[in-house]
Amino acid sequence: MIVEITGLRKIYEGKQKVVAVDGIDLNVGAGELFGLLGPNGAGKTTTISICTTRALPSAGRVLIAGVDVVAHAAAARCHIGVVPQYNTLDRACTIFENIHFHCLYFGFSRADATARTQQLLAQFHLTERAGAYPQQLSGGLAQRVQIARAIAHRPKVLFLDEPSAGLDPQSRIAMWEAVRGLREEGITVVLTTHYMEEADELCDRVAIIDHGRILVQDTPAALKASVGAQKLYELDLHDREKTPLLLARLSGLNGVASAEQTPKGVRVLAHNVDGLLSEVVEAANPYGLRDLSITETSLETVFIRLTGRDLRE
Numbered sequence: 617m618i619v620e621i622t623g624l625r626k627i628y629e630g631k632q633k634v635v636a637v638d639g640i641d642l643n644v645g646a647g648e649l650f651g652l653l654g655p656n657g658a659g660k661t662t663t664i665s666i667c668t669t670r671a672l673p674s675a676g677r678v679l680i681a682g683v684d685v686v687a688h689a690a691a692a693r694c695h696i697g698v699v700p701q702y703n704t705l706d707r708a709c710t711i712f713e714n715i716h717f718h719c720l721y722f723g724f725s726r727a728d729a730t731a732r733t734q735q736l737l738a739q740f741h742l743t744e745r746a747g748a749y750p751q752q753l754s755g756g757l758a759q760r761v762q763i764a765r766a767i768a769h770r771p772k773v774l775f776l777d778e779p780s781a782g783l784d785p786q787s788r789i790a791m792w793e794a795v796r797g798l799r800e801e802g803i804t805v806v807l808t809t810h811y812m813e814e815a816d817e818l819c820d821r822v823a824i825i826d827h828g829r830i831l832v833q834d835t836p837a838a839l840k841a842s843v844g845a846q847k848l849y850e851l852d853l854h855d856r857e858k859t860p861l862l863l864a865r866l867s868g869l870n871g872v873a874s875a876e877q878t879p880k881g882v883r884v885l886a887h888n889v890d891g892l893l894s895e896v897v898e899a900a901n902p903y904g905l906r907d908l909s910i911t912e913t914s915l916e917t918v919f920i921r922l923t924g925r926d927l928r929e
C-alpha cells in the first residue's frame with residue numbers, strides 16, 4: 617500500500633470545537649487513482665492536509681510508502697506531491713523557474729533540474745509558455761503547471777485537492793487527461809472532489825465522505841450498482857400534504873424500487889420498465905405535479921441514498 621490511513625481523527629479546538637475528521641480508515645494501492653467524494657465541509661481537505669504533513673492529526677496514523685507522516689515528516693515529503701486547492705505558483709518566477717526551483721529544493725543538481733523541467737514542460741504541453749509568469753496563464757494552464765511542479769521530484773503519490781474547482785469544462789477535461797497520464801508513469805493519485813462526474817469518470821475507487829466519516833468505498837460501478845435501480849425520478853409537487861398516499865401508490869407500481877418524500881415532493885428509484893413514466897405522471901397529477909426530472913442513477917444517487925441529501929446542498 618502507498619497510502620495507509622488508520623483511525624484518523626482531527627479536532628479543531630477553538631471557541632467551537634469542530635470534529636473535521638472522525639475516524640477514517642483508508643488504503644490506497646500503488647498505481648491507483650483514488651477519489652474522496654463529499655460535499656463542502658466533509659473533511660476532505662483536512663484529510664489531505666494531514667497526509668501531506670500540513671496539519672497534525674488529533675489521533676490515528678498515516679503512512680506514505682511505509683513512512684509515518686508525523687514521526688518522519690521530511691522523509692514522507694519526498695514521496696508526496698501536492699496540488700492544493702488554490703494556486704500556489706510563485707508569481708515572481710516564470711513557469712520554468714517554478715518547476716526548476718522545486719527540483720533544486722528536492723536536491724537535484726542544476727543539470728538534472730534543467731533536464732527534468734524541460735521534460736515536464738514538454739509532457740504537459742507547456743514548453744511554449746516556459747517564459748510566462750503565472751498571472752499570464754488561464755486557470756487550466758496554471759493547474760497543469762501546478763501538477764507538473766508537484767510531480768517534479770518523482771513522488772510516489774500525488775494529492776490533488778479539488779483539482780477542477782473553478783475550471784471551465786474544457787480545461788477540466790484536459791486536466792483529467794493529464795491526471796490519467798500520471799498513472800502511466802506509475803504515480804498513485806488521491807484526489808478530492810465534490811463533482812460526482814469527476815469521481816465517476818476519473819477514479820478507480822471512490823470513498824464517499826460526509827461529516828468526517830467514510831460512508832462507503834468501492835469502484836464507481838459497484839457503488840452505482842448498490843442503488844439497485846437505474847433511474848431516478850424527482851417529482852416537484854404543489855400539494856404535499858397527502859404525499860404518504862402517493863408514496864404508497866408509487867411503491868406499488870411495477871418497476872419502482874423505492875419512493876420517498878423530499879422537501880419539494882417525491883423521489884422515486886426505478887428500474888427501466890416500459891410505460892412507467894406515464895404511470896408515475898398519472899399517479900402524481902392529482903397532487904399538483906409541477907415538474908419532473910429523470911436521470912440515470914449516479915454517484916449522486918448513492919450519496920442521496922446514504923444521507924438523504926444532495927451533494928450540492
Ligand SMILES: Nc1ncnc2c1ncn2[C@@H]1O[C@H](COP(=O)(O)OP(=O)(O)OP(=O)(O)O)[C@@H](O)[C@H]1O
Nearest residue numbers: 628634635636654655656657658659660661662663
Ligand atoms: N483551520 C480550521 N479551524 C477550524 N475549523 C476548520 C479549519 N479547517 C477546516 N475546519 C472545519 O472542519 C470541517 C471540515 O473542513 P474541510 O475543509 O476539511 O472539508 P472539505 O470536505 O475539504 O470541504 P471544502 O471543499 O469546503 O474544503 C469544516 O466544518 C470546516 O469548517
